[in-house]
Amino acid sequence: MRALVFDGQLQFTRDYPMPRVPADESLVRVVRAGICNTDLEICKGYLDFRGVLGHEFVGVVQEGAMQGARVVGEINASDGTCPTCLRGDATHCPQRTTLGIVQRDGAFAEYLTLPTRNLHRVPDAVSDAQAVFVEPLAAALEITERVHIRPTDRVAVIGDGKLGLLCAQVLQLTGCDVLVIGRHEKKLAILNQRGIRTTTDAPAIKEQFDIVVDCTGNAGGFELARRLTRPRGILILKSTFHGAQAMEFAPMVVDEISIVGSRCGPFAPALRLLERKLVDVESMLSAEYPLARGLEAFERAGAVGVLKVQIVIGDG
Amino acid sequence: MRALVFDGQLQFTRDYPMPRVPADESLVRVVRAGICNTDLEICKGYLDFRGVLGHEFVGVVQEGAMQGARVVGEINASDGTCPTCLRGDATHCPQRTTLGIVQRDGAFAEYLTLPTRNLHRVPDAVSDAQAVFVEPLAAALEITERVHIRPTDRVAVIGDGKLGLLCAQVLQLTGCDVLVIGRHEKKLAILNQRGIRTTTDAPAIKEQFDIVVDCTGNAGGFELARRLTRPRGILILKSTFHGAQAMEFAPMVVDEISIVGSRCGPFAPALRLLERKLVDVESMLSAEYPLARGLEAFERAGAVGVLKVQIVIGDG
Numbered sequence: 001m002r003a004l005v006f007d008g009q010l011q012f013t014r015d016y017p018m019p020r021v022p023a024d025e026s027l028v029r030v031v032r033a034g035i036c037n038t039d040l041e042i043c044k045g046y047l048d049f050r051g052v053l054g055h056e057f058v059g060v061v062q063e064g065a066m067q068g069a070r071v072v073g074e075i076n077a078s079d080g081t082c083p084t085c086l087r088g089d090a091t092h093c094p095q096r097t098t099l100g101i102v103q104r105d106g107a108f109a110e111y112l113t114l115p116t117r118n119l120h121r122v123p124d125a126v127s128d129a130q131a132v133f134v135e136p137l138a139a140a141l142e143i144t145e146r147v148h149i150r151p152t153d154r155v156a157v158i159g160d161g162k163l164g165l166l167c168a169q170v171l172q173l174t175g176c177d178v179l180v181i182g183r184h185e186k187k188l189a190i191l192n193q194r195g196i197r198t199t200t201d202a203p204a205i206k207e208q209f210d211i212v213v214d215c216t217g218n219a220g221g222f223e224l225a226r227r228l229t230r231p232r233g234i235l236i237l238k239s240t241f242h243g244a245q246a247m248e249f250a251p252m253v254v255d256e257i258s259i260v261g262s263r264c265g266p267f268a269p270a271l272r273l274l275e276r277k278l279v280d281v282e283s284m285l286s287a288e289y290p291l292a293r294g295l296e297a298f299e300r301a302g303a304v305g306v307l308k309v310q311i312v313i314g315d316g
Numbered sequence: 317m318r319a320l321v322f323d324g325q326l327q328f329t330r331d332y333p334m335p336r337v338p339a340d341e342s343l344v345r346v347v348r349a350g351i352c353n354t355d356l357e358i359c360k361g362y363l364d365f366r367g368v369l370g371h372e373f374v375g376v377v378q379e380g381a382m383q384g385a386r387v388v389g390e391i392n393a394s395d396g397t398c399p400t401c402l403r404g405d406a407t408h409c410p411q412r413t414t415l416g417i418v419q420r421d422g423a424f425a426e427y428l429t430l431p432t433r434n435l436h437r438v439p440d441a442v443s444d445a446q447a448v449f450v451e452p453l454a455a456a457l458e459i460t461e462r463v464h465i466r467p468t469d470r471v472a473v474i475g476d477g478k479l480g481l482l483c484a485q486v487l488q489l490t491g492c493d494v495l496v497i498g499r500h501e502k503k504l505a506i507l508n509q510r511g512i513r514t515t516t517d518a519p520a521i522k523e524q525f526d527i528v529v530d531c532t533g534n535a536g537g538f539e540l541a542r543r544l545t546r547p548r549g550i551l552i553l554k555s556t557f558h559g560a561q562a563m564e565f566a567p568m569v570v571d572e573i574s575i576v577g578s579r580c581g582p583f584a585p586a587l588r589l590l591e592r593k594l595v596d597v598e599s600m601l602s603a604e605y606p607l608a609r610g611l612e613a614f615e616r617a618g619a620v621g622v623l624k625v626q627i628v629i630g631d632g
Binding site: 092222231237241248254256258260262 | 405458538548554555560561564571576579
């Protein structure tokens with residue numbers, strides 16, 4: 001089958017082997033998939049992954065209990081039986097594989113497999129292009145899943161990339177006072193249209209915030225986030241970037257700051273928000289490419305000012 | 317008056333000026349005071365403090381509403397009127413001074429002053445030597461004040477210094493399963509006598525914990541703490557040490573770890589625990605010195621294997 005494979009470098013191939021389908025998994029024909037910053041980081045060496053990239057997708061079940069259904073899929077395949085899974089932390093199962101990220105071929109291919117329990121039917125009101133945003137939208141919802149955001153909280157989101165824009169939209173649904181700090185007027189305009197305050201002038205911000213979300217995807221974001229977090233406030237890390245960063249611990253203890261790491265989130269509420277049109281994802285779609293032009297798509301996705309790039313693989 | 321003063325270096329003097337007593341403060345004649353690791357860090361340059369050191373004390377009110385009462389005192393003097401104070405975070409008041417730490421002379425002197433509302437009467441059942449432990453015991457209680465520790469949690473405390481021993485004792489009162497990782501059999505024996513499991517063999521620990529408390533007071537503790545924290549677990553920082561440390565952010569996001577800074581805690585529950593004899597502090601008293609031998613006391617407090625050193629200043 002056709003696929004975009006990372007093997008030390010990214011390449012397009014027409015004869016990648018079809019996946020075998022284990023008993024508890026389904027075969028999904030991929031319709032459309034999105035490029036995430038994690039894909040770009042993997043191409044720089046993050047996690048040392050080899051195989052088909054891609055973990056944001058919508059597809060149609062070809063073989064399995066939900067045959068014929070249009071679906072999206074949670075990306076962590078867990079064993080479901082270990083102590084970690086049984087205490088409700090299945091996305092942290094030590095035996096897990098992760099679609100296009102850890103020891104499992106991903107979505108930039110004609111077909112993929114996932115455990116049947118990972119699949120979610122997509123409501124008719126949600127388009128294919130929208131459905132591909134379910135995975136990153138779920139990651140944004142992991143913030144409100146992990147941390148109690150109060151309607152009275154002052155919240156700063158740092159970063160106006162894809163994840164920053166989704167986090168800001170999810171956070172504003174709580175009624176809290178959100179300020180997004182970014183670099184690109186054009187990206188921030190998407191939020192302004194939804195009544196969310198934005199700024200490109202970080203040094204001018206003198207106030208501090210109850211909650212600060214670092215979505216910059218780079219080490220520099222942390223320092224700003226730390227400065228903007230009030231004593232006893234919560235700094236939420238959404239960025240997975242490659243490498244270490246120097247950190248002063250004493251001021252964190254003195255100010256009693258909490259730092260909370262947050263990763264993959266729940267799909268069902270993400271589908272509900274899209275179905276109810278409470279989050280705008282279409283404005284974030286910068287470009288579409290066919291699978292055969294995948295390398296070009298990756299180049300575009302890494303360019304400054306570009307938001308989501310999707311790869312169109314099959315018919316819906 | 318006699319005092320131990322830090323002025324770039326620590327010195328004992330017999331003619332330090334008596335403190336002036338502001339309208340809302342009380343004058344306290346100091347009976348006994350304890351040396352804390354923070355004092356040792358200040359002597360290495362931490363926080364750039366100048367003045368009388370010391371913030372753990374018991375004394376008798378000489379002038380003020382509680383005249384004649386034996387008291388301990390919360391160390392942060394806040395304005396009580398700013399937004400930070402009004403939302404209940406008075407220990408983080410941006411205008412605060414802190415006894416013997418930030419712009420306020422401390423307890424290694426014959427007299428000190430504190431806001432009257434900071435003072436707590438010491439119950440008769442609590443001795444002077446015990447009362448000096450109220451401040452660090454309160455700091456240990458700040459863990460359970462900030463984080464919900466469940467009776468079913470597996471908890472690791474790293475560090476067998478004064479604070480580590482107090483934290484372990486406070487944590488075991490929740491009923492949780494505590495393991496303390498230290499370096500000194502003699503210190504750990506204090507905990508073993510109270511039925512708390514300990515080990516000196518950190519590399520042999522293969523399990524992970526729901527809650528990990530870093531009380532090592534040095535940068536190396538963090539790395540071990542991070543390794544022992546399970547996915548979605550909480551790493552509590554109690555150490556205020558000087559300097560920065562390299563930290564990898566991506567694994568924290570992937571594992572959704574929370575890091576919680578924790579500092580000064582509530583005095584009233586610390587006094588209740590001491591009155592009810594639920595925490596053993598006497599076993600932690602390594603030595604006593606008169607104020608005139610304060611420099612010797614500091615040297616002893618910084619030696620390997622030594623726990624609490626107290627300075628006896630006046631009569632109870």
